[in-house]
Amino acid sequence: MQSGIGPRISVIVAVYNAEKYLEQCISSILSQSYGNFELIIIDGLSKDKSTSIIESYGTKVNYWVSEPDQGIYDAWNKGIAVATGSWFTFVGADDVLYEYAFESYINHILLHQNSHRLDFLSSYIELVTEELAPIRTIGSMWKWQEFKINMTTGHVGCFHARSLFETYGYFDSTYKISGDYELLLRAKENLKADFVPVATVRMRTGGVSASQLKKAIDETYRAKAKNNILPLWKARTLAVVDKVRIKFNI
Known part of the structure; x- marks a missing residue:
């Protein structure tokens, strides 16, 4: 696929005092082989050098704001409100995407026989240490009977269709940890989901x-x-x- 040919992706990054790994995260987004995306960064009024790092990228960051928020889901909702893409992905400020991540998703969407009906896509996620040493790989096809028991996907390894938010609403910002799980529970067995069998991201995981x-x-x-x-x-x-x-x- 040629870079940028296909649906537009809105990449939303919530930031708060993330100077340690933020540049690595942003670089992995801007280095994607698929080019039709916008980068939206919502900063929660960081007290470190996060905003200076964001400013250093100039117009490569399509939209950013630094202001108090009520947590990650409130920040994501702010990003959704200004996004122009047809697909949304939420990247942690310390996550590192593989350069083929977006291309893998878009190829899967374009080849899917019911792509216009898809709500949600997930992929493999590589859990790593702070130094990016591998811990284990997680991820599997979304199945309602399993998902209603436990959260079986990680938000960073997922694509959300704009229609998902138009149908079921934004994230509930009263949640601080499980808001992405709550959102997907709203659709129940009606969620139109599929799986991209590729590791798209390295996700740092602390204790x-x-x-x-x-x-x-x-x-x-x-x-x-x-x-x-x-x-x-x-x-x-x-x-x-x-x-x-x-x-x-x-």
Whole structure:
């Protein structure tokens, strides 16, 4: 495929005090073999050199703003509101895309017999250390029966159609960890999903604190109750059970 021939991609990066890896992230986006994309950066009023790094790229960053926000999903919503693409991808400020990532997705879309109906695409994600040493590779075809139990995709290895947000709304910014899971639960088994069997990104993964894990459990079950996957009483009960299991390594 020639660079830039195909649907436009909106790449949305939420940033907060990300100076350590931000340049590496932006460089991996701007180095894509597929050129029809816009780069949108939403900074949460960073106190480090993040905004200086963003400014250094000039017009290569199509849109950016630095202002207080209510977390990553609020930042993503701001990006969606100004985006012009037909497909959206959300990249972490410390993630590194492979140069063929966008081309792999677009080729898959263009060859798909029902591309006009697709809502969501995922791919393989390589989990790595801070130094980009490999840990393991995750990713599989989205399946409702598995997804309604656990989050089986990582946001950085995914493409979201504009129509997904037009149909089901933006992210719920009251979530701080599991908002991407909650959004996809809204569609239930009606989500039109497919899988790109290629590793598209290296995702740095640090240790998850106990408090973060507990919050993720609470938000995951809240999302299930909100979308009528589980009754509220059962969701709350299972959240307590899961936290007890983690605490005592059961």
